[in-house]
Amino acid sequence: MKTTPNAMLSIAMLASAIALAPAVQAESYVFNSRKSEVRFTYAMGVLTQRGRFSQVEGDLQFDERAPEKSRVFAKIATASIETGQPIVDDELKGANFFNAKASPTVTFRSQSVKPIAPDAALITGDITVNGITKPVTLDVKVTAHEDPALKYSKGSKKFVGTTKISRSAFKMDSYPDMVGDEIAIEIDAIVRPKK
Numbered sequence: 001m002k003t004t005p006n007a008m009l010s011i012a013m014l015a016s017a018i019a020l021a022p023a024v025q026a027e028s029y030v031f032n033s034r035k036s037e038v039r040f041t042y043a044m045g046v047l048t049q050r051g052r053f054s055q056v057e058g059d060l061q062f063d064e065r066a067p068e069k070s071r072v073f074a075k076i077a078t079a080s081i082e083t084g085q086p087i088v089d090d091e092l093k094g095a096n097f098f099n100a101k102a103s104p105t106v107t108f109r110s111q112s113v114k115p116i117a118p119d120a121a122l123i124t125g126d127i128t129v130n131g132i133t134k135p136v137t138l139d140v141k142v143t144a145h146e147d148p149a150l151k152y153s154k155g156s157k158k159f160v161g162t163t164k165i166s167r168s169a170f171k172m173d174s175y176p177d178m179v180g181d182e183i184a185i186e187i188d189a190i191v192r193p194k195k
Contacts, residue, residue, distance in 0.1 A: 026063035026070060029157065029191035033057055036189035038076050038106075042167070043180030051092070053106075055080035060159060060191050062142060067115040072123060072140075072159075074187060076106040096174040097167075103131045108138070108187075119143050123161065129170040138163045138187070145190055154193075161187040 038053040058074035078100040081092050093100040110125035123138045138161035145158035164184050167173065173181075 026061040028194035029060040029062060030194050031056060031058045031060075031074070031159075032156070032190040032192050036187075038074075039186045039188060041184045042182070044178060049083070051081060051083035051088075053077065053080045054082060056187070056189065058108075058189070059194065060142075060157075062157070067121055068113045070110075070113050070121070070123075072108070072110045072125075072161075074108045074189075078104055078106055097130075097172045099130055103129075108136070111135075127165065129165070130172060132170045134165070134169055136163050136165060156190055156192045159187065159189045159191050
């Protein structure tokens with residue numbers, strides 16, 4: 001079958017249109033600071049102790065068509081730690097643990113994303129605690145989170161990531177006979193489209 005000049009022109013025009021079409025880019029989101037926190041749990045003897053960081057900020061570059069290209073960065077103010085026990089809070093902010101004065105933030109910066117489900121992925125990155133950086137993998141879910149009653153929530157998503165770290169790896173090894181070494185961490189954030 002012969003290709004007519006008109007057909008060849010149409011094919012060329014279609015190819016040019018495809019080449020010139022803007023690439024689909026990841027959408028940018030920022031953490032809603034009023035609706036985001038980082039929770040943690042650890043063993044103290046036979047008890048499970050809990051706490052949280054209330055000041056969390058960050059951003060998410062989320063690509064639904066190519067989730068492996070997504071990126072996330074989170075920053076936590078160490079002085080915002082809360083356990084419900086002021087004496088414990090003061091100890092955790094001190095030099096034996098988070099050393100909030102010398103290291104005012106904990107950060108996580110992703111390096112790679114491995115999708116494991118339509119709304120879930122394993123995100124490997126670097127966490128910096130007490131001035132020490134180590135690799136860690138977050139088990140993450142990103143789901144839609146819109147509240148029709150709140151206009152600002154349009155397009156928002158819920159971001160939940162969990163992981164575990166060894167506190168001794170970050171020079172937080174005081175009271176080894178009382179406090180467990182493994183710390184379970186959960187980032188619970190609402191992210192909204194960046195304007």
